[in-house]
Amino acid sequence: MSKRKKTQENTIIHIAEALKLSPATISRALNDHPYVKAQTKKDVLEMAAQLGYRRNLMASGLRNNKTKTVGLIVPRISMFFHAEVITTIQNALHQQGYKLIICQSSDLLELEKELTEILYASRVEALIVACTLQTIDFSHFDKVIDQGLPVIFYDRAPLNGHRATMVVGDDVHGGYLAGKHLIDRGCKRIAHLSGHLSSNLYRNRLSGFRQALMEAGMELGDDQVLHRELSAEEAHKAMEFFFSKEVVPDGVFLANDVSAIAALQFARERGIPVPEKLKIVGYSNDPRTSIISPPISTVEQFPQQVGLRVVTELMALLKAEGNIPETDTAPIVIPVELISRASS
Amino acid sequence: MSKRKKTQENTIIHIAEALKLSPATISRALNDHPYVKAQTKKDVLEMAAQLGYRRNLMASGLRNNKTKTVGLIVPRISMFFHAEVITTIQNALHQQGYKLIICQSSDLLELEKELTEILYASRVEALIVACTLQTIDFSHFDKVIDQGLPVIFYDRAPLNGHRATMVVGDDVHGGYLAGKHLIDRGCKRIAHLSGHLSSNLYRNRLSGFRQALMEAGMELGDDQVLHRELSAEEAHKAMEFFFSKEVVPDGVFLANDVSAIAALQFARERGIPVPEKLKIVGYSNDPRTSIISPPISTVEQFPQQVGLRVVTELMALLKAEGNIPETDTAPIVIPVELISRASS
């Protein structure tokens, strides 16, 4: 390993010396300040390029108290929906000159609290959060909001409104579409595996689903709905429950795709033909739903649109400079669409 | 929206005033400098906590010319293997007080070049790269390495060695395992869908695969190997090609899981029973391989281990402070394992 050292950086002062101008003028030129002659700007830009000048973000950040960094807390980035949202957010923020620090809570409340603290301490200028499924109490976010940190929730958001901006999918309509679809396909008895109602996602999906059934004059009995952690194992057990009854369902709406896949596997094991004897609808349009056989109908949530909207809102908040809302605001709702496939 | 402003931050100077000490001592206490009395340290820490002090990273970064930020360029974060690696890297770096900026090249060479420039300009202290499949010329990385920026490649890396550190899976052995496994299962004629040989991944997987066949005294004819972009569409076409021949294969090794899935779907369409008439092995242990029916045998690459090793190497490089290696170094190889499933 050689001892070659990093080349010495050129600063604004070097440009100033080279052009016999003051650092102040250079700074203004680089920031496209109106009070600097067009020719001067041109000279400065040229010289900057020639010297390979890179603005020192630490210096400018220190001066105007900006980190140009946004924090993001997400259950896990490997979930397809989140990966897409994050990608979009990342790209959009980059265009605006912002960096994104991505943290994963692994759906653990305690870790989410800790990460909130850490990101706050890291001086992110805003926080984007898809919270854990156990997050009912939002006081750890209230704390940083009180300190003037803008927070935006997406996907998983506080149930009863919040001062923070929220960008969510239209889960009510998604649930409705799923229900309506199964009814249209001739299902007479539809079961629903939902998550815990502490989450806005599952509460809303259930509510839309229920409405679809009501409109069709169908009952939704207590034994037709289960609330479980939406893992493959739990979904399998839930299916066992539904099929342990006198009257078994001919359609099932699962509140996420992991459990829809598990439901399909359950049907395979039991030799229940899908879609002939059992129709299945999932939620999120996970890529796996399209490669399994039969491919599973599901609800598309348009993650890119969610991401873009989050960034739009974020930029607006950042412009508002620490003026935090006092009152709760209504969530911003992104439309969803049902994707009909062979499972129904 | 109220006009509530951010609360004014406490600085090292406020602590100094509160304790009637100098800012210098406070700084030293906070950095656990040996030349400060234990009692003083304790007082400072307490007062810092009491005042809710947060170190200003821009100020300290400016002073000692550190950003505590690492850049990462990856084809896309939604690929399972990469998502896992990134997660691990992110967590490990966080523990070391480093931030991670994640950028996606979408497997586009031009974008990769641009991102390299941008991250360099953003003053990241190091760069972690899984390059695009078209990256043959590494001069855009050489440029920043020459500037003293440590670069670590993982997974996809320069073919012929490089000054930069490389952490790669044992693709040769992975290919060998896949070939051996198919032979052990009784395959007599095994086809291989590979990517372009410009990538270390596919070159090595092919080489290991070929070795397994050789050891078994089997030929690998030219019409048994195709080099294609490993998308579902191309894989499908490749399978059509293999099955358009007089002698059709009874086993196929696909160099990634996307194409293995496509191969399975091809077999379904043609009514070729898997694994009876055709055995399939993929690569990467994508979660989809385990839910498709039959589940597909594949090669596990242990993304967490790759990620951890990357961070270990990275920290070592950062300690070395811009002393960049003059000579090429051998890649660090992470072992792989074959996962045997019903497709073979």
Place this chain on the structure above:
DNA sequence: GCAAAAAATGAAAACGTTTTCATAAATAAG
């Protein structure tokens, strides 16, 4: 051609931390 206004530039302070150098206090050696 001159005053007034506008445009362009410069000087210097400030952001919050770290660190060098100097100095003071405490301890050890004689």
Place this chain on the structure above:
DNA sequence: CTTATTTATGAAAACGTTTTCATTTTTTGC
């Protein structure tokens, strides 16, 4: 009890940028 040594603290400069205020230069209106 000195003197030398170690330990602990402080003063001040430095990091590179931005911005306020002051000043100079240019333009405009008459």
